[in-house]
Amino acid sequence: MTIWPIGGQLTKDGKNPNLNNQTSRKVLQIYKGLYDKKITSQDGQDPMQLFLTNKEIFFPEGIWMNNQIKESDVKYGVTNAAQLSDDPDKMVNWSSSHQFVLLKQPKRDKAKTEATLKFLSWVRTNSLEWAKAGQNPATLAITKDKEYQKMQQSFLLTDKTEQESLKIFNYRYNGYLADYLDRYAYDSVFGKTSISSYLNKLQNTVQDEVDAQMTD
Structure with a gap:
């Protein structure tokens, strides 16, 4: 760093x-x-x-x-x-951060792919539990959450200058x-x-x- x-x-x-x-x-x-x-x-x-x-x-x-x-x-x-x-x-x-990936496959099941993407979207938008453990959430929508705003690390996302400092x-x-x-x-x-x-x-x-x- x-x-x-x-x-x-x-x-x-x-x-x-x-x-x-x-x-x-x-x-x-x-x-x-x-x-x-x-x-x-x-x-x-x-x-x-x-x-x-x-x-x-x-x-x-x-x-x-x-x-x-x-x-x-x-x-x-x-x-x-x-x-x-x-x-x-x-x-x-x-x-x-940890990352979710879809491994390259010769043939991918469309229904399973759509289900996986739906799950990933859910995790992204429901990350309060991870935030409690110290995570910087992957979505800025959480900055509107009052419980998140009370967390000590929330300043890293709620302040623009702090956001830009994250590398x-x-x-x-x-x-x-x-x-x-x-x-x-x-x-x-x-x-x-x-x-x-x-x-x-x-x-x-x-x-x-x-x-x-x-x-x-």
Whole structure:
């Protein structure tokens, strides 16, 4: 998410990853600087537990963690992700979602297709239960719902500037990047490897996955 405000791109051609560059280096240096100054939680600590036991002021997670937090005794609020600029036009909040798909088939049953589309439409327009769990609904119609308006995350959709801050990665092979980050995201921040080595391995690993996909 941090790469967006400073002009970063995950890819330049829609296929090959663009991860080992000065923008990525700057992002990691920002995170490492915060870590080295002990502004952030440290390696081995559990940010969620620190937050739930009133030992951490900010818990930079997504609203999908809302259910776990609201069941605790912690009094908390929801706000934007930490930003690199105070300019509202440069504000970025990362967003993502599960997706329903109709798999390609040689012959598709028309009645089943129509039923599936009707179901998807119903889910889209009846997403209050998902919103209770922290989802950003897929339809703006929910912003008229009084129950939704009372939810802490509702400002992300009811305010135009907040709406425009929501970004979703549309890189076709973002899944390969996400897999790597889920496993090794903080290695360079925690000093387990250098930033240069980390970015080089990240670039090569994702590139290999993309190339393998192309030859399948």
